[in-house]
Amino acid sequence: MTPARFNSPELRANTGLTSGTFDSVEKRAFQGAHQSITPAVATQFNELPAHVWPATATRDEDGVVAIGGVKLTDLVAEYATPLFVVDEEDFRSRCQAMAAAFGGAHHVHYASKAMLTKRIARWVNEEGLSLDVASLGELQIALAANFPAERITAHGNNKSEAFLTLCVTAGVGHVVLDAPQEIGQLNAIARAHNSQQEVLVRVKPGIEAHTHEFIATSHEDQKFGFSLASGAAKAACLEAVAASNLELVGLHCHVGSQVFDAQGFSLAAQRLLHLMRDVRQEIRPADADRLTLLDLGGGYGIAYVADQQPLDVSQVAHTLLNEVARQSAELEMEQPTVLVEPGRAIAGPAAVTVYTVGNVKDVHTAADRTRRYLAIDGGMSDNIRPALYAADYEARVANRNTSGSAVSSRLVGSHCESGDILISEALWPDDIATGDLLAVAATGAYCYAMSSRYNMMLRPAIVSVRDGKASLMMRRETLDDVLALDCDK
Amino acid sequence: MTPARFNSPELRANTGLTSGTFDSVEKRAFQGAHQSITPAVATQFNELPAHVWPATATRDEDGVVAIGGVKLTDLVAEYATPLFVVDEEDFRSRCQAMAAAFGGAHHVHYASKAMLTKRIARWVNEEGLSLDVASLGELQIALAANFPAERITAHGNNKSEAFLTLCVTAGVGHVVLDAPQEIGQLNAIARAHNSQQEVLVRVKPGIEAHTHEFIATSHEDQKFGFSLASGAAKAACLEAVAASNLELVGLHCHVGSQVFDAQGFSLAAQRLLHLMRDVRQEIRPADADRLTLLDLGGGYGIAYVADQQPLDVSQVAHTLLNEVARQSAELEMEQPTVLVEPGRAIAGPAAVTVYTVGNVKDVHTAADRTRRYLAIDGGMSDNIRPALYAADYEARVANRNTSGSAVSSRLVGSHCESGDILISEALWPDDIATGDLLAVAATGAYCYAMSSRYNMMLRPAIVSVRDGKASLMMRRETLDDVLALDCDK
Structure with a gap:
């Protein structure tokens, strides 16, 4: 697909959608539980659709996402990434x-x-x-x-x-x-x-x-x-x-x-x-x-x-x-x-996982096509569901508004395994860069609960937020937690 | 399939195998990496094929399996199940x-x-x-x-x-x-x-x-x-x-x-x-x-x-x-x-996982067919590979010799999830009962490494064995290990 400006007439023409609000696009696109994300929906990249994101999720004028009245940038400054945030x-x-x-x-x-x-x-x-x-x-x-x-x-x-x-x-x-x-x-x-x-x-x-x-x-x-x-x-x-x-x-x-x-x-x-x-x-x-x-x-x-x-x-x-x-x-x-x-x-839907974008890599998938690989500092250890169930997820940049052309993107983790893919295919802005914060929605169920220490990637912290206040729920694992089980000196 | 006595002429006739050692049966049956287990192989249920089981695995006259010169029954008496045993x-x-x-x-x-x-x-x-x-x-x-x-x-x-x-x-x-x-x-x-x-x-x-x-x-x-x-x-x-x-x-x-x-x-x-x-x-x-x-x-x-x-x-x-x-x-x-x-x-191949058989249940899969569900005290938390990769595994009763008719069997874990299946289909003796020890072979790679605490099933211990001696390598997790991360009183 030729890159197109977001919300441009070109993109709508490409996808056969000539008008309509986000809602109506979404309704037309909806075909069931396992439908892949469609280009027209994905391009609304700064939106936080209420039926997917936590009830209190908002994005301010600077583009910073807050949940429970707490900016995710502030949470990351205090608790680092990856981080589960529960509303x-x-x-x-x-x-x-x-x-x-x-x-x-x-x-x-x-x-x-x-x-x-x-x-x-x-x-x-x-x-x-x-x-x-x-x-x-x-x-x-x-x-x-x-x-x-x-x-x-x-x-x-x-x-x-x-x-x-x-x-x-x-x-x-x-x-x-x-x-x-x-x-x-x-x-x-x-x-x-x-x-x-x-x-x-x-x-x-x-x-x-x-x-x-x-x-x-x-x-x-x-x-x-x-x-x-x-x-x-x-x-x-x-x-x-x-x-x-x-x-x-x-x-x-x-x-x-x-x-x-x-x-x-x-x-x-x-x-x-x-x-x-x-x-x-x-x-x-x-x-x-x-x-x-x-x-x-x-x-x-x-x-x-x-x-x-x-x-x-x-x-x-x-x-x-x-x-x-x-x-x-x-x-x-x-x-x-x-x-x-x-x-x-x-x-x-009450929780999101916040990651930091690391390496960004464009990969040729055919002579005239590339896919952008965005790697984040977590992966199948904190969310096994895409690998285990081919589950779909949606992500948004959380520290700013994004813009730029839509590029075919894949969100991958840091594990030493090629199946470590969180989002297989999405059309995302091409300005997402190393250091951006990426929040993945609807990770409250069966993510932390099924989390592993694969590749010795230690469990993220969980923080709960409400009315402008954050409180640590589960602390981040450390290497000492692993070594506490190890019987050798 | 009609149940048949192990090693009986009937079974060999049923499977089209009229003679041959275990090795030759195995070679004929081999068709690649993802071939399912075949009836004729599965019925050799007391054998421990050397290319699958740890090098020092043996079964004594009483049918007790030992690895590194240490009986699995003794290991279980000391360390309980589930237990990883590394040769x-x-x-x-x-x-x-x-x-x-x-x-x-x-x-x-x-x-x-x-x-x-x-x-x-x-x-x-x-x-x-x-x-x-x-x-x-x-x-x-x-x-x-x-x-x-x-x-x-x-x-x-x-x-x-x-x-x-x-x-x-x-x-x-x-x-x-x-x-x-x-x-x-x-x-x-x-x-x-x-x-x-x-x-x-x-x-x-x-x-x-x-x-x-x-x-x-x-x-x-x-x-x-x-x-x-x-x-x-x-x-x-x-x-x-x-x-x-x-x-x-x-x-x-x-x-x-x-x-x-x-x-x-x-x-x-x-x-x-x-x-x-x-x-x-x-x-x-x-x-x-x-x-x-x-x-x-x-x-x-x-x-x-x-x-x-x-x-x-x-x-x-x-x-x-x-x-x-x-x-x-x-x-x-x-x-x-x-x-x-x-x-x-x-x-x-250096490790096995030893489980205890819990509930045994015969389930009708068709009007004239049943499948025996054998549930063990572990599952997808200690071995996610069957659910994640449709990986094949092989198990043996480790505390005694088995006999009886071959029944279509499925080995399932204790997790609250129907996909928690370790071995989807095998022909096993019908005398496997609650309390038997079941060892699953070739679990040394990517099992403990990818283990989770799903359903708060805590990580098994790992013990290494050699020359008749056992030594704990990783101790079993306890609830305190989970609660150590929990920030609430």
Whole structure:
């Protein structure tokens, strides 16, 4: 493509777009979750689209981006790069929106695997939400942050004896049963501690959400849960009801990740309601009365780039709750309480990662084409998602306004691996230079949580911002943290 | 497939194999690097094929696997699971074989990104090998282990100022120039420290190794090096020669990872020799005489599963060195010294990961088919390669001999993610049960190195074994290691 001035008639002509605002361009460009960024959108490079960037993100007259009223340039001066910046107001407002949509804060379980620190657990608690944990370590951190155990739900396809035991002894609200042998195992632990443990049964409803293969979770051939179709789910429910120290209080399913087709949730609800009715009919009325929770899991899709649109949570919730009410009436049973487990949809858009641009290199990709490689001081160690899931991300220069011609650009990390690519292809201004700060949006979920020390690139710091103030949440790793594990002198 | 007794005539008939030893079956089954495991091979489940498992791996009469003369059951009793076990003898013997193949230990640079601890650096040093580092952190750990700086080569597409400065001040032998602006940057640093820094120039020779897309590194459209075809490589060489405080001593290239087609190395050598000749002709004789190193990088493929065959290093080296001699004579120039950078080929097969089997679950994949899901107490946090590269692995029960019918099995981790699969499909005995120890082979490279704390699953310990003795190399992470970074009380 011939370089063109930003916002020029030439570029619009090249892309077939003769007029229109950013919004309308974006809507036309939107074709689904995995659509690549389109030239016309990418050229609006100084904008910070509200559906992608944190709620409080602004760019001032000098072009400096601030979040939570704190300039990213000031944060970098104090904490260096790479740096995760979490917008507390954004995070909390998403908690509140989820709570409002699903009729009660405690109906919403924040999926801590997306991002968990003590401060995150505190925010979730203060907003009145419940919390999902999926391992002993996640539970321990939640408890270390004084998260009320009774509002915690414990997941996991292979929970260790230590994990199950801590669930019982700490008084975790719900344990989600995931495997046949877990039923007897948990019952024995609860009995040994003279405890009654409330449980849900994780069901595979046989619905495959339309999303990336690696993160789709509700087809039959997967490790989680009990099959609805085979009868295993019903059998597990009956066994849990019969277990002396377990109380079956609900059913659980999870249809996928980054889901944009809301029908999957409704269909899953419908199938689980039928199962709930069937189970209720086979157990004593007192036990049936306890079976009141319908946990539909997470998977609410967010926008990583401008030409994606996040799932409209309030609309989905409205539809879903109506559907559950209607179906329950049809099945002549009391309407269960719908629970949900968003992680990404709360943490994802609340954070950005700020990097410093290092080497800039133009690479010939064909006789008449070049691609500009912009290298930043992080990479697959702090964000494995592009390499792992071919995930899309969007970046902006954060220290100034940019201008210049649009060039085909690729954002790469500093790792000794050619697959260390954060953004594979974007049309960016050609004036981005070494020393510029580049912020990547929507990195709150599954970035720090999955971070590694590959190439001994130590974990970035995380800072939270709100009302003009910044506060360190996780300090930057040092070489001493690595050497603390090394047993040799 | 109908379950069949191991080693039974039925199974051989089913697979079309009527006779033959394990070796011949394996050879017939071998069709390349990414061939899936075949039923006939998988059923030899108590074997530990020597080309996949560590050199000292044995199974005793009770079926207990030992490495370095230490039973894995004893190691697990002391260090728990998951546990990385490194066979020191295997690691050292691979260093020695590489040194012999390439005509001198210091010609072989161990690529530390594959696996680096202080002990690993010491072993590499004691074997006389050189060392590659690709980041400030890797260099710092090498120096902390007293690795001689003059035998260290520094790589990286985006070396930080701090990294380049430490290279100069510590006296690192070679820095590999990777980007145009790095030439002036490094020269300025060397000048500021009154130092002459020997450098190589990383060249993109335009050869795409036949390997997985994410880890192929020598085509033009990638972040590393200077293009040979465009003239950028030659220009970089001339600029380095002209720089007051740099001394150009060699050329470098890297054709890919897990390479099984040795011709790629020869072709790359040929192209770099032509460039070397061209550069020599344009610089002063004294400078030309210094340009004597031909670093052909790494990428030597190993066998992760029985039906793969590792690249024959001594044969490849023999061919390559002859080719370089022939070409040099043809170009009428002195033969350069060939350097190589194996990481995986040294560390990979030297280690195994030992897990404990947890939940076992049979899942219907079709009306008449089931798949057995075996869950272990680790997963994508300690081995991201299957999820990241669709990498193959092979596992064996380590605490006893197994028997029983062959069932379609899948090895999954404990993470809250359906893509957390270590081995997607294998035919394994149906008697594998909760509590069994399962060892996964060839996990020495890029497993611990890329490990994360996803789901707060803390890093396993690493223990090295030799001559009947075990010694902890890296201690297991604890929750306190995570909380040490957390800034909240």
